[in-house]
Amino acid sequence: MEILGISLESLYLVALIIAGAITLIYILIGDVLEGSGFLNPTLLLSFITILSGTGFLLEKFTNIQSIFILLLAVTVSLILVTILNLFVFIPLSKAEQSLVYTNDSLKGRVGKVITTIPKDGFGEVVLNGKGGTIAKSAVSFDEEEIKEGKMVLVIDVKNGVLHVSPHEVNHSFTI
Template sequence: MTLFSMPIETIYLILLIVSGSLTILYLFFGDVLEGIAEATGFLNPVLILAFITFFSAGGYILEKITSLNSFIIIIIAALVSVLLDVLLNVFVLIPMASAEQSLSYTEKSLEGRVGKIIISIPENGYGEVVIESYSGMISKPAASFEDTPIDEGEEVLVIEVKSGVLYVIPYQKSFT
């Protein structure tokens, strides 16, 4: 079969090379296009590039090793590509998206959290506080917000973060 006066195998091969190259470029510059994935919902650029890659690779291989009609090969390649795309989305992309959010934190997100002093904070000095999170324990240097000493083992509330240092006050649970 010919399309645009070229053999269909050549078109599959060109599509495979272009989509593979775009996938590599997306790997390096994908953060620029993240907004597109958020705005369109299900039209993720990774899924579109994966579909084209799967489709062109499947079509090229089937054209080379079978004697099936080209229209049947297009249908088979499209169905297999959709199936592989769904599997890629369900088992790789969705779990990775949720794992990325749960494992990362910013220093700003530590403000308002409760931690425990593991190295006492002297007056006008520094100690260390540990905060439990979903990804494990976060240990950071700490100073007293009010320049008062805080003993080891006390629970503290993080008031602000400056230059990687948590400024804390003793935490009192209030049940009002």
């Protein structure tokens, strides 16, 4: 079948190439376009790419009538884009996790002194966690010297400085 003197196979191939190129451009500048409309461009581009790819393959390798190929390609594309949306895009949009921490989230954490904290000065403490390692300036909450290598408990955080107290790790368990 032909439309305006061009075979459907060629139309599907051109649509596939154009949709693929636009998808590539969207990957590069997608953050600029994000949230600009109500329709997710990723879903639209996926739909067009799957539709044109399926249509091209069916036109090239089967003897099915063109109208049935178009209907089949639309159906396959709708199903695959729906699955893609439900199982990939929606979970990804809800899985936004940040490695950012707040000063309040540091309170109560245990860390290790990496630079001795003098009575009336600053030292440095490292805190390990799921999001990585955080090294912060620290002062002694009890105004006592805390030697390098000692474990400390973060009592408070003021102006980005940890106020820490020595912490004994108890490894004995009683049952």
